[in-house]
Amino acid sequence: MTTLITGGTVVSATGRTTADVLVEGEKITALLAPGAADALGVQAEKIDATGKYVIPGGVDAHTHMEMPFGGTFASDTFETGTRAAAWGGTTTIIDFVVQYPDQRIMDQYHAWHEKAAGNCAIDYGFHQILSDVQDDSLKAMDELIDEGVTSFKLFMAYKGVFLSDDGQILRAFQKAASNGAMMMMHAENGSIIDVLVQQSVSAGKTSPYYHGVTRPWQAEEEATHRAIMIADLTGAPLYVVHVSAKQAVEQIAAARDRGMNVFGETCPQYLYLSLEEQLGAVSEQWGEFEGAKWVCSTPLRSRAEGHQDHLWQSLRTNDIQMVSTDHCPFCMKEQKEMGIDDFSKIPNGIGSVENRMDLMYQGVVGGHISLERWVEITSTTPARMFGLYGTKGIIAPGADADIVVYDPAGHTSIGMGKAHHMKMDYSAWEGYEIDGHADLVMSRGTVVVDETGYIGTKGHGKYLKRGLSQYLI
Ligand code: URP
Ligand code: ZN
Ligand code: ZN
Ligand code: ZN
Numbered sequence: 001m002t003t004l005i006t007g008g009t010v011v012s013a014t015g016r017t018t019a020d021v022l023v024e025g026e027k028i029t030a031l032l033a034p035g036a037a038d039a040l041g042v043q044a045e046k047i048d049a050t051g052k053y054v055i056p057g058g059v060d061a062h063t064h065m066e067m068p069f070g071g072t073f074a075s076d077t078f079e080t081g082t083r084a085a086a087w088g089g090t091t092t093i094i095d096f097v098v099q100y101p102d103q104r105i106m107d108q109y110h111a112w113h114e115k116a117a118g119n120c121a122i123d124y125g126f127h128q129i130l131s132d133v134q135d136d137s138l139k140a141m142d143e144l145i146d147e148g149v150t151s152f153k154l155f156m157a158y159k160g161v162f163l164s165d166d167g168q169i170l171r172a173f174q175k176a177a178s179n180g181a182m183m184m185m186h187a188e189n190g191s192i193i194d195v196l197v198q199q200s201v202s203a204g205k206t207s208p209y210y211h212g213v214t215r216p217w218q219a220e221e222e223a224t225h226r227a228i229m230i231a232d233l234t235g236a237p238l239y240v241v242h243v244s245a246k247q248a249v250e251q252i253a254a255a256r257d258r259g260m261n262v263f264g265e266t267c268p269q270y271l272y273l274s275l276e277e278q279l280g281a282v283s284e285q286w287g288e289f290e291g292a293k294w295v296c297s298t299p300l301r302s303r304a305e306g307h308q309d310h311l312w313q314s315l316r317t318n319d320i321q322m323v324s325t326d327h328c329p330f331c332m333k334e335q336k337e338m339g340i341d342d343f344s345k346i347p348n349g350i351g352s353v354e355n356r357m358d359l360m361y362q363g364v365v366g367g368h369i370s371l372e373r374w375v376e377i378t379s380t381t382p383a384r385m386f387g388l389y390g391t392k393g394i395i396a397p398g399a400d401a402d403i404v405v406y407d408p409a410g411h412t413s414i415g416m417g418k419a420h421h422m423k424m425d426y427s428a429w430e431g432y433e434i435d436g437h438a439d440l441v442m443s444r445g446t447v448v449v450d451e452t453g454y455i456g457t458k459g460h461g462k463y464l465k466r467g468l469s470q471y472l473i
Contacts, residue, residue, distance in 0.1 A: 001025065001045070001445060004037050008049025008405060010395055012056070013376035021054055023401040026444035030397055047440060047447075049405045055375050056395050057091025057122075057402030057441065058357045059382035062241060062265065062324030065095055066115055070347035071338065075329045075423045079458055081353055082121040084421040086448045086456055088354035089438035091402035092383075092392050092464065093327075094125040096153060100161070101132035105140040109149065113463065120461025121454075122443050123402070125386065127151045127184060131161070133168035138175045148465025150387050151182040153241065156223040157190035157297065169230055176236035180468040182386070183231065184239045187223035187248065188215060188298060197344050208291035211343045212275045212299035217245035217307070220298055224248040228255045228262055237261035237472055239385065242326045244270040244298040246310035253319040261472050263385065264320040266311050268359040269296060269350050269428065271323075274303035292336040293426055295346045296326065312368045315377060321471070322381040323360055327353035331425040350428045354420050357404070358412065359429070361436040387467035401445040410437020421454070 005021040010031065020037055022030040022044065037044065065081040067074040076084065078095075085093055097112040099105050105128065116124055126149050130137050133154070141152060154169055155162035164172070169185075176183045196214040200206070205213075224240055228251055231238035243249060243264045255262035278300050283290040294300055301307035314320040328349025330336050339346030352359070360378050363369040369377070383393025391400050412419055412434040420427050441449035448456030 002043065003047060003445070004042065004044040005047045005049050005054055005403065005405065007034060008052050008054035010054045011371050011375050012394060013372055013380040015372060021395060021403065023442070023445050026401060028395060028397055028399050028401050031395070047405065051409070052439065053371070053406040053408065054395065055404050055406055056379045056393050057404050057443065058089050058378050059092040059388065059392055060085060060090045060325050060327065060353055060356055061094045061322070061382040061386055062326045063093045063095045063353055064328040064349065067096070067098060067328055069328070069349070070345070072330065072335050072347055074349060075331050075335065076327070076351065077119065077423070078116040078124070079119040080423040081327065082124065082461055083454060083456070084354040086121045086441050086443065087421045087454060089357040089404040089406065089441055090353060091122045091441065091443045092124065092388065093122065093353070094127055094386055097126050097128045097149070099129050099131050105130065105137060106143065109144060109147065116463070118459040121448060121456045121458065122461045123464050124461055125388065125464040125466050127153055129153045129162065130172060131155065131164065133164050133172045138171060141172070141175050141181060142179055145179055145181060150180070150466050150468050151184055151239070152176065153184040153186065155186040156227070157186060157188040157193055159190050159194055162186070163190045166226065166230065170234065173230050173234040173236040177234045182239050182469050183236045184241050185227040187220060187227050187240050189219040189223045192219045201342055201344060206342050207288045208295050208343050208346060209275070209279045211295045211346065212278060215297060215299045217247050217301065217305070220245040221247035221251060224251045228260070231262060232260060237469060239263045239265065241265050242267050242270070242298050243320060244301050244307060246307045249310060249314045249319055253314070256319065259473065263471065265322055265324050266320050267324060267326045268352055268356055269294065269300060271308055271311050272359065273300050274308060275300045276303050286332065289340055292339065292346050293332060293428055294350060295336065295343065295348055296328070296350045297348045312363070315363070315369055315373070322377045322385060323356065324382065325352040325356045327351050329422055329424045333425055351422045351424050352428060354422055355414070355429050357438060358434045358436060362434065365435045381471065384470040387469055388464060389470045401442055403442040404438050405440040407437045407439045408435070410439060411435060412437055
């Protein structure tokens with residue numbers, strides 16, 4: 001199958017050019033001057049991209065399909081979640097294999113393969129969560145690198161569930177310094193949070209808003225600093241996930257200024273939503289529990305404190321390198337509802353895997369970032385950060401033909417649970433008006449979304465054996 005995408009503006013992290021993109025089989029084989037394919041006698045099915053952007057498919061490096069959490073499971077399966085991702089122009093996800101303290105890491109890794117294999121619409125890789133670092137865990141880190149799992153997430157919060165103490169963190173970081181793995185950190189001080197949560201619930205402050213109040217920025221700044229110090233001590237590269245506090249950004253920026261391999265990820269919810277909006281969220285159906293739709297950790301931050309503005313700025317200055325979703329959807333009914341009398345029982349997470357490319361494109365529309373930076377933070381850097389670059393994250397000969405034709409004149413109104421395909425009974429982005437639209441999405445040379453909608457197949461998506469990070473200084 002040979003396809004020529006004609007007349008579009010091909011956008012990369014470093015520039016834009018008018019070119020025709022030749023796709024043969026699963027690969028991009030050439031970028032041609034407009035019209036050159038005809039002169040060369042190339043026989044191909046044509047896709048007209050005139051007036052549109054031709055970009056590398058989105059790489060969402062932080063998702064939790066079917067994640068077991070808080071007594072339930074994230075509502076999207078690999079099937080529904082990857083299909084929704086495709087709808088929104090994302091062609092690769094990296095999902096987290098979960099290990100709880102009583103579980104064997106390699107068993108969990110194989111279990112995640114069983115969940116994903118044969119079900120995905122787009123390609124997928126895995127990170128590994130380590131929750132109780134022991135000798136076995138360090139051994140598994142070596143084994144998993146050979147399997148293409150080259151990044152490991154630790155938690156400084158959720159005591160008794162995921163939390164690792166500083167000594168455990170140190171040992172895992174020492175291992176990463178020696179085998180080249182990327183350490184990922186959920187940087188919140190769990191001991192402080194646990195006391196604040198208990199005090200809040202005891203005082204009858206149980207509504208969703210108090211989830212954010214009891215996870216203050218100081219707990220994020222402190223943990224981020226501590227993780228950076230352990231990275232400094234060991235030499236391990238550190239990627240701080242779901243950064244929301246401007247003070248945490250400042251810690252990351254300071255470490256980078258010192259030349260450290262320290263990186264930060266933020267998510268659309270921290271750029272757009274705020275604690276004040278969560279406090280004000282009241283509906284007929286749910287009353288003040290409406291705010292549960294935005295309960296995630298790290299939490300939404302106060303707009304009055306300026307976190308959102310600072311995060312946008314950090315995306316411009318590269319103090320923050322990329323944007324993932326932390327897609328971890330739970331329905332309001334029966335799932336978020338578990339915490340109707342006590343916010344601490346609300347399963348944590350927001351679903352946005354379908355919306356990330358569109359939401360971040362609003363940063364281009366609004367003048368926060370350039371078109372090239374949009375491609376960089378949503379595709380190219382995630383691919384480089386997690387060892388997929390060259391195959392993913394770029395439109396160039398030899399790369400996988402993961403391509404999105406994005407129409408800047410397109411429009412989507414997100415509302416009333418209509419315009420989305422995630423397995424959720426609400427949208428965190430209800431009421432958002434999106435300029436721009438992913439008109440056509442190609443995954444390894446196969447069109448999976450076109451003007452008629454999703455036309456891909458379950459099981460088309462393949463496991464990606466990742467290499468070590470290509471982003472290190
Ligand atoms: O609220 C969140 N972020 N849920 C997913 C788990 C995590 O910590 O990333
Ligand atoms: Zn986390
Ligand atoms: Zn997460
Ligand atoms: Zn359109």
